[in-house]
Amino acid sequence: MNLDAFPRAVFAGGCFWCLEADARRLPGVLVAISGYSGGHVSQPSYDQVCEGDTGHLEAVELRFDPELVDYRALVNWFLRRIDPYNPEGQFCDYGTQYRTAVFPIDAAQERDAHAALDALSAAPSSLADGRPVVTRILPAGPFYPAEARHQGFSRSNPRRYHLYRLGCGRDATLERLWGKGAADPLFAFTPRLAPASLDDVFARARLSPDAFRVVRRDGTEPPFRNAYFDEHRPGLYVDPVSGAPLFASIHKFDSGTGWPSFSRPLLPGNIVTRLDHTLLTPRTEVLAWHSGNHLGHVFDDGPREAGGLRYCMNSAALRFIPREQLAAEGYGRYDGVFEGA
Secondary structure, three states: OOHHHOOEEEEEEOOHHHHHHHHOOOOOEEEEEEEEEOOOOOOOOHHHHHHOOOOOEEEEEEEEOOOOOOHHHHHHHHHOOOOOOOOOEEOOEEOHHHOEEEEOOOHHHHHHHHHHHHHHHHOOOOOOOOOOOOOEEOOOOOEEEOOHHHOOHHHHOHHHHHHHHHHHOHHHHHHHHHOOOOOOOOOOOOOOOOOOOOOHHHHHHHOOHHHHHHHHOOOOOOOOOOOOOOOOOOEEEEOOOOOOEEEEHHHEEOOOOOOOEEOOOOOHHHEEEEEEOOOOOOEEEEEEOOOOOEEEEEEOOOOHHHOOOEEEEOHHHOEEEEHHHOOOOOOHHHHHHHOOO
16 A cells, blocks of 8 residues: 555654554554654664664654544544653653654644643643643654564564553553553544434434445345445545545455455454354354444454455445545545555
8 A cells, every 4th residue: 555645653661562453443544653753864774773872762653534534633632551650661661762742744733732632731630649741742763664573563572562562561551540441442533524423314224225234234235236245446445425545456355255355444443343142153243433334244254365354345335436436536645555566
């Protein structure tokens, strides 16, 4: 994907493993990359940064879709994923590389960052104990991606990651500072489209009766007799109610089941999953985050080379936009998804 078409946001919030893992869950965020920012050494290594002589902070760079989430919302979210009152580091990590900062990319981001920090200073956490907000706003110098072993650490080393997160007291500290539920990565997150607030009246106006039955009444359409099971053109599959991008043709494969199948969502945060006990064997249901629409189910019998998952979707829960129509439909920023495909 050509990410240059999307704005970026850079935050330093202690250990980048945790901030990256949380950011990848956000609807509207395309990618989260662990790295280093704010220092004076080119291409620093992890060991150099840990020594504290380069001036870098452990940071995360996000690329996001401004139609789905704006920068101010990301800053507000970030400030409640950290302890902004700690000048020495974060949670159990102490050292200059673990201090917190916002790195605005332009003047508009800088205004939003100052506004968010001013608002937090005016209404601090009840457990701030009189401590001032010490999260800084720093110039956005070069961002250097961290070594490959640090990217997606929560997925590549789940046991070590969970032990670290538990042992570091990160989630417990967040809940003490911000209240019950603050450990949830979506806590204090406000997208442009309100989740699950698009009611049945609005959905009915946008959907056929059969599609409404599928997405709002958890229905299932017949295999091999639906719109997209054999659709092979390049394009996007979006939520027909909210318009949020859900899947791309580059991740579509022929599963032989008679329903459109994908190895992964385009933006992981734009979908959510939950256990479905409607049959004797529990399944994992997939829903669109912005609208709450039922999409289908995800299974673990997908292509191993693509991660092993099969997102088995109902065509009625999707709207297909061919690549050549993306710009006209307002999705031109996603054209780079298909480069090299």
